[in-house]
Amino acid sequence: xxxxxxxxxxxxxxxxxxxxxxxxxxxxxxxxxxxxxxxxxxxxxxxxxxxxxxxxxxxxxxxxxxxxxxxxxxxxxxxxxxxxxxxxxxxxxxxxxxxxxxxxxxxxxxxxxxxxxxxxxxxxxxxxxxxxxxxxxxxxxxxxxxxxxxxxxxxxxxxxxxxxxxxxxxxxxxxxxxxxxxxxxxxxxxxxxxxxxxxxxxxxxxxxxxxxxxxxxxxxxxxxxxxxxxxxxxxxxxxxxxxxxxxxxxxxxxxxxxxxxxxxxxxxxxxxxxxxxxxxxxxxxxxxxxxxxxxxxxxxxxxxxxxxxxxxxxxxxxxxxxxxxxxxxxxxxxxxxxxxxxxxxxxxxxxxxxxxxxxxxxxxxxxxxxxxxxxxxxxxxxxxxxxxxxxxxxxxxxxxxxxxxxxxxxxxxxxxxxxxxxxxxxxxxxxxxxxxxxxxxxxxxxxxxxxxxxxxxxxxxxxxxxxxxxxxxx
Ligand code: NAD
Numbered sequence: 001x002x003x004x005x006x007x008x009x010x011x012x013x014x015x016x017x018x019x020x021x022x023x024x025x026x027x028x029x030x031x032x033x034x035x036x037x038x039x040x041x042x043x044x045x046x047x048x049x050x051x052x053x054x055x056x057x058x059x060x061x062x063x064x065x066x067x068x069x070x071x072x073x074x075x076x077x078x079x080x081x082x083x084x085x086x087x088x089x090x091x092x093x094x095x096x097x098x099x100x101x102x103x104x105x106x107x108x109x110x111x112x113x114x115x116x117x118x119x120x121x122x123x124x125x126x127x128x129x130x131x132x133x134x135x136x137x138x139x140x141x142x143x144x145x146x147x148x149x150x151x152x153x154x155x156x157x158x159x160x161x162x163x164x165x166x167x168x169x170x171x172x173x174x175x176x177x178x179x180x181x182x183x184x185x186x187x188x189x190x191x192x193x194x195x196x197x198x199x200x201x202x203x204x205x206x207x208x209x210x211x212x213x214x215x216x217x218x219x220x221x222x223x224x225x226x227x228x229x230x231x232x233x234x235x236x237x238x239x240x241x242x243x244x245x246x247x248x249x250x251x252x253x254x255x256x257x258x259x260x261x262x263x264x265x266x267x268x269x270x271x272x273x274x275x276x277x278x279x280x281x282x283x284x285x286x287x288x289x290x291x292x293x294x295x296x297x298x299x300x301x302x303x304x305x306x307x308x309x310x311x312x313x314x315x316x317x318x319x320x321x322x323x324x325x326x327x328x329x330x331x332x333x334x335x336x337x338x339x340x341x342x343x344x345x346x347x348x349x350x351x352x353x354x355x356x357x358x359x360x361x362x363x364x365x366x367x368x369x370x371x372x373x374x375x376x377x378x379x380x381x382x383x384x385x386x387x388x389x390x391x392x393x394x395x396x397x398x399x400x401x402x403x404x405x406x407x408x409x410x411x412x413x414x415x416x417x418x419x420x421x422x423x424x425x426x427x428x429x430x431x432x433x434x435x436x437x438x439x440x441x442x443x444x445x446x447x448x449x450x451x452x453x454x455x456x457x458x459x460x461x462x463x464x465x466x467x468x469x470x471x472x473x474x
Contacts (some may be wrong), residue, residue: 006336009311010037010087015337017090020458023444023451026466034093034465037086038062043132049121056112058129060138063089063105066468069142069368070106071096071361073149073180074156080109084311088149091332092361094461095354099433101365106144108133114151126156130163134177139164141176141372147364148180150309153234154192158185176371179364188367188377190422191360196238197423198359199306199330201430202351203243206326212438216325216349218303226302228253228324230294231309232269232276235330235357239306241269253297254288255309256281260297261288299323307334314339322348329353344452352454354461355433362429366422377421385415436460 007015014035021031040061046053059082062070072092075085085107093105110129114122133139139146139160148157157180164177175186183189190197206212207222218225227249229240236254243249250266258281261267267288275285283290291297298305298318305324307313311333314322319339327343328351329335335343335350343350370377389412393404404412416424440456 006312006316006338008083008087009333010083010090012312012337013087013090013333016340016454017094017458017462019337020455020462023455023459024462026462030466030469031462033469034064034462035090037089038065040082040086040089041133041136041138042082043129045128045132047121047125047128049117049124056110056125056129058108058110058132059085060108060133060144061085061089061106062138062144063107064093064465065104066093066465066472067096067102067104069140069145070104071101071145071147071179071364072105072107073147073360074108074110074152074160075149076110076112076114076151076156078111078113079310080111085109087311088332091354093465094458095358095361097461097464098354098437098457099358099362099429100464101358101361101429103145103361103365106146107149108138108146109149112151119155122156123159126159127163130160131167134164134167139177141171141173141368145176145364145368146178147360148234150233154180154182154187157181157187161185172374173372176368179367179371180360181367186367186371188363188370188422189417189419190426191363191367192234193238193242194363194422194426195235195330195357195360196240196308197242198362198426198430199235199239199308199328199356200242200247201359201427202356202434203304203328204247205431205434206351209438211442212349215347217347218325223248225249225304226252227304227306228255228297228300228302230255230298230305230307230313230334231331232256232273232282233309235360236306236308237269237273239308239330241273244269249304252302253300254282255294255297258283258294259290259292260294261285261290262297262300263288304328307331310334312336314343316342319343320346322346324348326351329356332357340452340454344450350452350454352457354457355430355437355453358433359426359430362426363422366425377418378416382415382417386413389413389415 043058046055088107096103160178165174181187229236240251253262261282299321301323304326306328308330314335316338319342332353437456444451
């Protein structure tokens with residue numbers, strides 16, 4: 001975490017925002033309006049558990065309503081506080097604007113250690129929290145749509161969706177009140193993997209551009225690149241797994257709550273993740289070297305560092321010792337504003353959070369659209385597409401007198417199912433946003449060698465939010 005002398009998370013986000021705003025020619029009043037958090041609702045509620053009443057504190061913060069609904073995950077963690085929720089809500093606004101997801105920014109959180117409660121207890125706590133938010137329209141299909149974040153997943157989203165439905169029995173769009181639900185409760189294929197998948201697509205896109213790699217001092221392809229990952233939860237696990245299995249990267253270090261494991265020859269993510277689930281930590285993992293000092297592994301020599309756990313982990317205290325060439329911010333806010341400055345001076349390239357982890361909200365958007373249209377993507381077209389491809393094969397064979405190669409037939413004919421369409425939409429979104437970002441990055445670097453990808457991302461996001469506000473008549 002960031003040292004006590006550094007500004008807090010929200011302040012850090014504001015500092016990075018201000019740095020970008022200084023490159024723009026916007027009226028100061030408008031800049032201020034975009035920067036501020038519109039509202040934060042704090043709720044304290046009691047739940048009778050284990051024979052006693054326990055009081056919990058939760059938040060739902062709305063950063064910007066320039067587009068509605070507003071969107072942002074719900075985090076369950078002991079460290080949740082107003083400052084953190086507001087910073088995360090602001091990042092959601094910029095993230096949605098950057099990847100052209102038509103939502104404003106929001107975030108929620110409950111100050112709780114979910115591991116201290118069993119599933120039944122957590123369900124009662126989650127439903128009670130959801131009740132407080134739903135009755136104030138802070139969870140609502142057209143106003144405010146949560147999703148999973150740290151400490152929450154499909155299970156919690158299903159409870160929230162059901163709670164909303166119970167309180168709004170005639171709302172035909174009730175399922176669109178929250179995303180990240182299990183499939184049987186109105187979820188979409190590919191949402192669980194989406195954020196990690198987006199991290200993989202972001203890295204692939206970076207590696208498609210030699211100029212960009214050169215700026216990080218990297219060359220060659222992705223295969224064999226050495227990666228350290230912090231946090232093997234939803235985001236870190238999927239990112240590491242896909243990069244290992246599909247891009248032949250070497251995951252040489254994994255940092256978790258109880259320390260880290262390293263292995264120069266690469267850690268098998270599937271096996272390590274099984275061990276983590278089973279034992280609650282990475283200690284005693286037999287196929288790597290364990291150290292209790294997880295933070296030190298952030299400083300290991302590697303090509304790519306992927307912080308995928310908490311904010312503020314790269315800070316004033318350790319930024320100077322980071323040896324990765326490329327930092328990919330899978331977590332929200334892992335680099336403090338001060339550390340960002342240090343990394344930039346060292347020539348480390350940072351792929352910023354608002355882009356790198358936007359896969360989650362992108363597929364959440366697809367899920368929301370699916371819920372409102374009440375039909376699975378691809379259901380109408382898939383077989384028709386296949387029939388048309390069959391016809392093309394038939395015509396080709398007739399015209400040439402030759403047989404279409406068997407090994408290509410399956411791939412050529414098969415129509416796109418929901419998962420294929422979701423991945424295609426996600427890939428397209430990530431590539432589109434990266435293209436826009438790097439265009440600004442390279443254009444501005446001509447006069448300012450210090451200009452970085454994060455500032456480019458902020459400029460694009462701020463410009464888009466400013467345009468919305470202007471057309472709203474502000
Ligand atoms: P998660 O709860 O599934 O996983 C977090 C992981 O980090 C866990 O394995 C946990 O044990 C580990 N961890 C916790 N404290 C740690 C510490 N001090 N050191 C090392 N590891 C630690 O959470 P997640 O959903 O994967 O979210 C991780 C980050 O990604 C958060 O910053 C979140 O805001 C961001 N994010 C998540 C999503 C999403 O779709 N889930 C989307 C965008 C951004």
